[in-house]
Amino acid sequence: NAGVTQTPKFQVLKTGQSMTLQCAQDMNHEYMSWYRQDPGMGLRLIHYSVGAGITDQGEVPNGYNVSRSTTEDFPLRLLSAAPSQTSVYFCASFRVPRGEQYFGPGTRLTVT
Amino acid sequence: AQKITQTQPGMFVQEKEAVTLDCTYDTSDQSYGLFWYKQPSSGEMIFLIYQGSYDEQNATEGRYSLNFQKARKSANLVISASQLGDSAMYFCAMREGVGSNFGNEKLTFGTGTRLTIIP
Numbered sequence A: 001n002a003g004v005t006q007t008p009k010f011q012v013l014k015t016g017q018s019m020t021l022q023c024a025q026d027m028n029h030e031y032m033s034w035y036r037q038d039p040g041m042g043l044r045l046i047h048y049s050v051g052a053g054i055t056d057q058g059e060v061p062n063g064y065n066v067s068r069s070t071t072e073d074f075p076l077r078l079l080s081a082a083p084s085q086t087s088v089y090f091c092a093s094f095r096v097p098r099g100e101q102y103f104g105p106g107t108r109l110t111v112t
Numbered sequence B: 001a002q003k004i005t006q007t008q009p010g011m012f013v014q015e016k017e018a019v020t021l022d023c024t025y026d027t028s029d030q031s032y033g034l035f036w037y038k039q040p041s042s043g044e045m046i047f048l049i050y051q052g053s054y055d056e057q058n059a060t061e062g063r064y065s066l067n068f069q070k071a072r073k074s075a076n077l078v079i080s081a082s083q084l085g086d087s088a089m090y091f092c093a094m095r096e097g098v099g100s101n102f103g104n105e106k107l108t109f110g111t112g113t114r115l116t117i118i119p
Helices: none
Strands: A004-007 A010-013 A019-025 A031-037 A043-051 A054-057 A064-066 A076-078 A087-094 A107-111 B010-014 B019-021 B032-039 B046-052 B064-069 B074-079 B088-096 B107-109 B113-118
Touching: A004 A087, A010 A019, A019 A031, A019 A087, A043 A064, A043 B107, B010 B019, B019 B113, B032 B064, B032 B074, B046 B064, B046 B074, B074 B088
Parallel strands: A010 A107, B010 B113
Antiparallel strands: A004 A019, A019 A076, A031 A043, A031 A087, A043 A054, A064 A076, A087 A107, B019 B074, B032 B046, B032 B088, B064 B074, B088 B107, B088 B113
C-alpha cells in the first residue's frame, strides 16, 4: 500500500514550458486535491476532484489544468510555466465525511 | 479575514516538556473539522489529529491532544513530553461543511509554527 505517490520529486522548467505533475493513490479515495506551498503562506488549494470525471477550482487555479479519468490518478498540468509557479506541489487524497487528507511526498518545481 | 491564524511563527521548547501550539479559526458554519499536520524537514505532510465541531470530547492521539474551545474558536495542539523528533513545522487546518458528502472540499491552512526541541 503505497498511499499517495507523486512524480517527479524535483523539476526545473524554463519560462513558457509545459509539464505534467503526476499523482496516484491506491486507497480508493474518491476525493483528490492539489496544493501549492509557498514560504510563509501555508498550503493553498489549486484544484480538486470529487470523483472520476469531476473536477473543480480551488483558491489559486490560474495557469493549471487537471483531469480525472480514473479514481487512482489526478495529474496537474502547467500550461505555460511562469516564475510565479516556483513552489512545492502536494497532491492529497481523502474520504468524507471527516476529510483528513493524506499527502504525497511533494514535487519541488523551479521555473527560471 | 484569515480563516486560520497561527500566531507563533517559531517556538523553542526543552526536551521532555509539554508544548502548546496555538490555532484560532473563523467560520460561520456550524459543522466543520479542524486538523493538525506535521511537516518535518524532509518535507512530507503528516496528519496528526482531527476534531469535529460537534465532538463533545477533545481529541487525543498518543502524545497529541487538541484543546478545543468552541466559544473562543480555538483549537490548540498540545504535545506532551516533547521529543527531539517533534522538531518540525506544524500546520492547523479547517474544513467547513464536514458531515456532508457535498461539503466544502477545501482545507484552509494556517501559516504554520516552527517548533524546535532543545536537548
